[in-house]
Amino acid sequence: MKVKEAAESLQRVRELPSLRGVVLDLLGSLNDPQADVESVSAKVALDQAITAKLLRLANSPFFGLSRQITSVNDAAAIVGLRSLRNIAVAAALVDAFDPQRCPAFALRPFWRHAIGVALAAEAMAPLCELEAATAFSAGLLHDIGRLALALALPETYSELLQWQQEQDLPLLEAEQSRLGLTHCEAGAQLAEQWLLPPQLIRCIALHHQTELREPDLLVDLIHLADNLCHALDLGGDPGDAVPVFSLAGWQRLGLSNAQLLAVCKQTETRHESLCQALAIC
Template sequence: MTGNLALEVMTRRMADLPALPKAVTEVSRALQRDDLSTTRCVELIETDPALAAATLKLANSPLYGLSGRIGSINDAVRMLGLRAVSGLLTTVALRRAFRIDPKVNFKASEYWRHAFATGLLARALARRGDLDPNEAFVTGLMHDVGQLVLAMYYPMEAGRAIALAQAEGLDTSAAEIKSMGISHPQIGAMLVKHWYFPVHIEVAIAQHHEPQPSALGRWDHLGAIIHAAEALAHALDAGGSLKAAVAAMHPPIWRELALSEDDALNLLKDIEQSLKEFSAAMSS
């Protein structure tokens, strides 16, 4: 799989990729139009009992401060809001959609820890500006979803790209393009488009390694937030640091965030605790 063939193959493969449950796609698309009633939202979720049960478990996690108080999907929607519940649905559905063969050399626990950390950081950073925190969380959670596609369908090629990145000191995306002709941000953007997510989420995922300014030359858009959140999430990795995270971030985005070092360190401390709660809820 090399050159342009990679893009052609992946385009054809989109039809075979896991579909999100109807409740997730319909709630997401209706929220885009802002025409979904609470009653209809509850009805959609309850048509998938397994999805509803997993969503309730996550809604009752310490992360939301409502442990034991949410007994039904109607309670979740009423107490958390439609957009927050949509984020929970997407989280649960994404975990269910990708089942990676255990024999594949893919570190799933590390992947999900980084995905959750990026989502949680994106939500926190969005609250500092004028962006939707729940949308930022979902986008952060899905930013590396292209890696799941590669692990599921092209594990050998993905493994070679990782080896190339390590051998030549390349960014993962650069190694993927060099060895396969396509990168996980491109694949992720194709997938969320296939799942009918909004264009700005598609663009944010496509550009999370190489963000671009808005048409007005600003860096306060969703793509910039995801880029910053991913960089900061790496500070929570073993051996990671705030200094290294800031160095990996596009300088104008760090300036736009206007975070002091103390603020950033406190944020990372809070996210580390939330990450433990979130991971426990997803694995229990």
């Protein structure tokens, strides 16, 4: 029975509409060595909604710039390619999904947590000799399967979330019991449909696994960033719980306690201003 339920759930996920073309182009450019500020700026400028949020963020306390930014090109010249792409993707994703589809799914805590994980992953990446822009995108998208299930199966997922709270179960256990699959599997399916880079798909699929068959530092990084942000309660969800933590993954990353404390402080400092600029308050 669970096999049939899982197949039906995945089919509903496959039927979800794709992201706007500019967002997929920006995510795809993570693997493009030819991508530059000019080409990315041109893509962003084609989407008025993304441009508006980007300019609001560029003029927010998040960057603390001394002069008014009035164009995508100005923003790109000051914040750089990495920040431009990350901000544009975050702005587009926050607006891409209808919160009314599944009222029981708390969209505000979801995005506040995702932004926190993205910032924590971005801060830790250079310490682990990983690419910060990819880490930010992986952190932002790591739980996209939760959103996919809420949109594809709104009534079923609402009932699941209620049952999870009543039974005081971990989310993964509740999803596996009721749907026959987890948000990690659903998210990986959606990411494959969007033709996202393989490293992002792996992070989405494996970020809750405490033991990896093939160790992957980016997956370890997102796993740790996710746990840190749950512990810091950046989502502001009263029912939030810290998932099972992989000590082996932390050891592979080679981060000290002092470095983790610095990452937590930096993430908390930047988190609220980014959420406010993206209207996730």
